[in-house]
Amino acid sequence: MSIETQSCNIDPKHIRRVREFLLPYGVMDFFYSIITHVNRPALHQFKKLGRRLPREVAKARRIICSRDDLREFRHRYLTHFATTDITYKAYFNNHRSGLSVWGAPDLSDNKRSQFRRLLEDYGVSSLAVWHLPIRHHPGWYSEFVFVSDLGREALLRQLGQHQQQIEYQLQLFACHFNELCISELNPIVNFNCLSDKALQVLKLTAEGYSSDEVAQTLSMTESGVYYHLERLKDRLCARNRVQLISQAHTLGLL
Structure with a gap:
């Protein structure tokens, strides 16, 4: 089983x-x-x-x-x-x-x-x-x-x-x-609400990486990084990146 x-x-x-x-x-x-x-x-x-x-x-x-x-x-x-x-x-x-x-x-x-x-x-x-x-x-x-x-x-x-x-x-x-x-x-x-890639983008952003650095680290395009960040802000009801990271800490995502 x-x-x-x-x-x-x-x-x-x-x-x-x-x-x-x-x-x-x-x-x-x-x-x-x-x-x-x-x-x-x-x-x-x-x-x-x-x-x-x-x-x-x-x-x-x-x-x-x-x-x-x-x-x-x-x-x-x-x-x-x-x-x-x-x-x-x-x-x-x-x-x-x-x-x-x-x-x-x-x-x-x-x-x-x-x-x-x-x-x-x-x-x-x-x-x-x-x-x-x-x-x-x-x-x-x-x-x-x-x-x-x-x-x-x-x-x-x-x-x-x-x-x-x-x-x-x-x-x-x-x-x-x-x-x-x-x-x-x-x-x-x-319950698998976020993809592993989205979580990686979130964690690197919280560590202070720029969008360009996140893209290079994860072998993504910069527009792909922006897509994940905007989607994360929408899902976590955050207005900006600072609030996104704060909310992610509150929810135990970081």
């Missing part, structure tokens, strides 16, 4: 710390990413980030994952079940901040039995999603997806009874993950 999403380059001790915190609440494992809210204003213009289509989400370059085979579980759900599961929309598109403990997917009988086998294959009894808004990034959310061997009601009870202290700690963990991995997790890069 070809899985496009890889794990972030992060010291396992940071992941282990989160997992150890969650275990007493019935959460065996988790994966973490930054997602976008489809109905919120943003600091940028990328249509792809406003759709949240399952097969596009499955193509994310990176996530933070406490157990490597969860990447496969995530991929199989997104590519085989999410497009026909209306609970995908409820939990992942029209989401709210805070905790949602996932009910059974709304699927046909055949698909439902296949999904049960998927859960059994990975030792999963129930799932929960926790969304946290990210400061300074309108429309961006930290997303923890929890995997549990408890039933839905038991997991809901465990998490619900301690919701305030769990959310406080998750905010700290999310800030730490974002600080360590923002260049990999920011949605613009993670």
Whole structure:
């Protein structure tokens, strides 16, 4: 099975710390990413980030994952079940901040039995999603997806009874993950909204290269460099190069 999403380059001790915190609440494992809210204003213009289509989400370059085979579980759900599961929309598109403990997917009988086998294959009894808004990034959310061997009601009870202290700690963990991995997790890069060439032009410009120097370094025409810069300014809602570079730093692109 070809899985496009890889794990972030992060010291396992940071992941282990989160997992150890969650275990007493019935959460065996988790994966973490930054997602976008489809109905919120943003600091940028990328249509792809406003759709949240399952097969596009499955193509994310990176996530933070406490157990490597969860990447496969995530991929199989997104590519085989999410497009026909209306609970995908409820939990992942029209989401709210805070905790949602996932009910059974709304699927046909055949698909439902296949999904049960998927859960059994990975030792999963129930799932929960926790969304946290990210400061300074309108429309961006930290997303923890929890995997549990408890039933839905038991997991809901465990998490619900301690919701305030769990959310406080998750905010700290999310800030730490974002600080360590923002260049990999920011949605613009993670969901392939910019070409590698555009990112190279942006980085060299931020380093002080002139358009002529960028063109020579990347074996491009100068007009090609101008094209990428103008397109970047439009996409990142920047009026000039100084604002473009500032915005790129804010969004974790540099």
